[in-house]
Amino acid sequence: MSVTLLEWGRLLPTADNVTWYPWSQNNWILPKHRFIGWLMVQQRLLTQDRLIRMNILQSNLCFLCGVAPEDHPHLFFLCQYSQICCDLVSTWCRFSIPLKDSVEWWVNARFRSLCQKKILGIILAALIYQLWMCRNRSRVELSLSRPEVVLYLVQKDVVMRIQSCNCKIKNVMVQQWVNTICSN
Numbered sequence: 001m002s003v004t005l006l007e008w009g010r011l012l013p014t015a016d017n018v019t020w021y022p023w024s025q026n027n028w029i030l031p032k033h034r035f036i037g038w039l040m041v042q043q044r045l046l047t048q049d050r051l052i053r054m055n056i057l058q059s060n061l062c063f064l065c066g067v068a069p070e071d072h073p074h075l076f077f078l079c080q081y082s083q084i085c086c087d088l089v090s091t092w093c094r095f096s097i098p099l100k101d102s103v104e105w106w107v108n109a110r111f112r113s114l115c116q117k118k119i120l121g122i123i124l125a126a127l128i129y130q131l132w133m134c135r136n137r138s139r140v141e142l143s144l145s146r147p148e149v150v151l152y153l154v155q156k157d158v159v160m161r162i163q164s165c166n167c168k169i170k171n172v173m174v175q176q177w178v179n180t181i182c183s184n
């Protein structure tokens with residue numbers, strides 16, 4: 001099977017791929033979360049702005065807030081609803097996840113240890129995944145879950161993942177932090 005120049009060009013690294021690389025190496029992130037996050041970083045999720053460009057939709061109002069056009073920057077996390085979810089998750093994990101360029105923040109920020117960075121990657125990926133699922137449920141069911149439900153689902157995924165990874169944490173303060181978030 002031959003590969004056209006256009007197809008080959010899509011396989012080459014882009015700025016988004018470079019941003020995504022450290023996350024793609026974080027094998028603690030659930031595969032389904034990593035996949036949605038990969039699509040999000042490359043702005044490939046089928047948000048309404050893309051569907052309108054494809055002539056599939058006419059309206060582009062966000063399913064979560066209903067007041068602004070839906071695109072990737074809006075959903076992650078400039079939307080009022082996403083902001084509330086992000087604030088709840090930030091309070092829970094004791095890290096202030098920025099509303100804009102959150103993946104770049106995770107890639108570039110300094111954390112106490114690699115282990116803490118990987119766990120915050122799990123948290124951010126879970127938040128992106130659950131917001132996307134919430135948005136999809138809202139689109140189909142025409143009703144919106146409370147932000148606390150999104151927080152609960154993020155916590156459930158993260159705690160389950162931390163426990164199944166059987167992380168060996170050497171830093172005492174990071175271990176205390178993990179104990180705290182897993183017990184809340």
Ligand SMILES: [Zn+2]
Pocket residue numbers: 062063064065066067068074079080081
């Ligand atoms: Zn919105």
